[in-house]
Amino acid sequence: MRKFIDLAVPLVCGFCAAATCSVLLLIAAAILFRGVPAITWNFLTEQIRLVGAAGGIFYNLVGTLILITTALCLAGPMAMALSLFHSIYLKAHPLRGYVTLFLYTLNGVPSILFGIFGMIVLVNFLGFGKSWLNGGILLGAMILPTLAIALIERIESIPVKYIEAAAGLGLSRSQTIWSVIIPQSLSGLLTGSLLGLARAAGETAPIMFTATIFAGATIPHGVRQSPVLSLPYHIFILAQDSFDPSTGTKLWGAALVLLALAFGLSLIALPARLRIHEEANH
Amino acid sequence: MKKPTTEPGSICQPGSRNLSQPALEVRHLSVTTAHGKILSDVNCAVEANTVFGIIGPSGAGKSTLLRAMNRLIDLTPALRVEGDVLLNGLSIYDRCVDTNAVRARIGMLFQQPVVFPATVIENVLFGARRLGKASRKTQAALAEKALTEAALWSEVKDRLRAPALSLSVGQQQRLCLARTLAVEPDVILMDEPTSALDPRSTHAIEELILRLKERHTIVIVTHNVAQARRITDWIACICVRENSGQIVESACCDVMLENPQCLEVIEFLNRGGA
Numbered sequence: 001m002r003k004f005i006d007l008a009v010p011l012v013c014g015f016c017a018a019a020t021c022s023v024l025l026l027i028a029a030a031i032l033f034r035g036v037p038a039i040t041w042n043f044l045t046e047q048i049r050l051v052g053a054a055g056g057i058f059y060n061l062v063g064t065l066i067l068i069t070t071a072l073c074l075a076g077p078m079a080m081a082l083s084l085f086h087s088i089y090l091k092a093h094p095l096r097g098y099v100t101l102f103l104y105t106l107n108g109v110p111s112i113l114f115g116i117f118g119m120i121v122l123v124n125f126l127g128f129g130k131s132w133l134n135g136g137i138l139l140g141a142m143i144l145p146t147l148a149i150a151l152i153e154r155i156e157s158i159p160v161k162y163i164e165a166a167a168g169l170g171l172s173r174s175q176t177i178w179s180v181i182i183p184q185s186l187s188g189l190l191t192g193s194l195l196g197l198a199r200a201a202g203e204t205a206p207i208m209f210t211a212t213i214f215a216g217a218t219i220p221h222g223v224r225q226s227p228v229l230s231l232p233y234h235i236f237i238l239a240q241d242s243f244d245p246s247t248g249t250k251l252w253g254a255a256l257v258l259l260a261l262a263f264g265l266s267l268i269a270l271p272a273r274l275r276i277h278e279e280a281n282h
Numbered sequence: 283m284k285k286p287t288t289e290p291g292s293i294c295q296p297g298s299r300n301l302s303q304p305a306l307e308v309r310h311l312s313v314t315t316a317h318g319k320i321l322s323d324v325n326c327a328v329e330a331n332t333v334f335g336i337i338g339p340s341g342a343g344k345s346t347l348l349r350a351m352n353r354l355i356d357l358t359p360a361l362r363v364e365g366d367v368l369l370n371g372l373s374i375y376d377r378c379v380d381t382n383a384v385r386a387r388i389g390m391l392f393q394q395p396v397v398f399p400a401t402v403i404e405n406v407l408f409g410a411r412r413l414g415k416a417s418r419k420t421q422a423a424l425a426e427k428a429l430t431e432a433a434l435w436s437e438v439k440d441r442l443r444a445p446a447l448s449l450s451v452g453q454q455q456r457l458c459l460a461r462t463l464a465v466e467p468d469v470i471l472m473d474e475p476t477s478a479l480d481p482r483s484t485h486a487i488e489e490l491i492l493r494l495k496e497r498h499t500i501v502i503v504t505h506n507v508a509q510a511r512r513i514t515d516w517i518a519c520i521c522v523r524e525n526s527g528q529i530v531e532s533a534c535c536d537v538m539l540e541n542p543q544c545l546e547v548i549e550f551l552n553r554g555g556a
Contacts (some may be wrong), residue, residue, distance in 0.1 A: 092359045165396040165458075166356055169409030169465055170386025179412060180398070 040255025065226030070136025079147035135211025152237025154188025311365035335514030343527025389467035395454035452483025
């Protein structure tokens, strides 16, 4: 019986691992298989024409990059400040538990609620109309907990000896933060950014009412009434509304570009992540 | 070897030395946690330009005392300190005192070398640069001076831009000492600085300590009685009495090691200091 269990446990575990990997592989294979025929130079460099049946996704790609860059620029410093406040200044304070609870709760808020909140507050109350900034703010708020939690985990794993060594030299708390804690937590910022951006790049619900339109937008020149095109909304509309086979190919092409964007972000950051891990493990 | 000016053998009388103005003086220091006292009514005085050894069994509170001497203990909020520590006659626990300035004047060398994941030169200047003690023009000279003082210059002068983590453990410990020296402290606290080192590196650090005392005051925690005999001028032995660490005997090195008076010290020395 014991021999059977010894044999069965790795088999079940292996099956689960294979099933999980195969989900990703199946998605990637399906998108690659159907999306590759759509990928041409013109597809990537032209703007949308004929309600998505012709032209390309240039401004959708640009719009998505604008949205996730804005989200990262807003959420990155906020997450860094929040995690420092949580892990350094609230180190032995009862409020610390509430901040953690807040972060996990914010992480669990459904994305459609961010969209509704953005529409009521940013679009209507503040009068921004549909704007790329709304999208950046909302996506930033969505990835903030992911970023902050990754940073908190990193900061709390920094060996105390470094902090003591810096303090022992006479460095103030803020000098220790700048010279020891922030440089050592960059890997957390990178990991959190990747996880957050991969999520933000594919989100449709927070931006569909607040930041993005299907066609007719290029590079925004202001804030008010300055929507952008975006890849997820493009895919959403094409998938929902179109029965035209040529539009279908464009849809898979756009999905492939979105997938490549997420993978590309990971690959760009990989050498930096490996280097930081190597230094940390010394 | 400069000896403290009080009569040797003032044993079992913590704080009985009455010098005009010691470099560092601990007065009625107690450290308490929620579970009880770690240190109780510790008194001792460290003369300038001497090596003051703190010996005693593990868990007696030697490192805690050392951390209280430069307020590094403040980083552990669960510990409460009562009593006082005076640096050149001035309280370091006074409310008006800048804790960071105190730590810059009373440097610390830890048991394990703590080098930052940066180059050798960046490590040497880590504190000095941030404390405004090294401008762009002077930092190269300051680094050379500190590394020379730490007897490391000849070994690393061609590797200043190499990662500090590529140095041997003994070199890393001397690098940490150079980093502390670059801040120009009056007193250097050393918490078993050679416990992680091989005999050769230990010998190098001991020679350094003897050289450094010409310009600095040194307080060293050590388990190694032979080391204490080689390098210290005055020794205080901390043992646990009534569930808290206390200085049970304090005397000049020779007297303490040749003719200890307290039973705890005799037992400790008979065990070889382990």
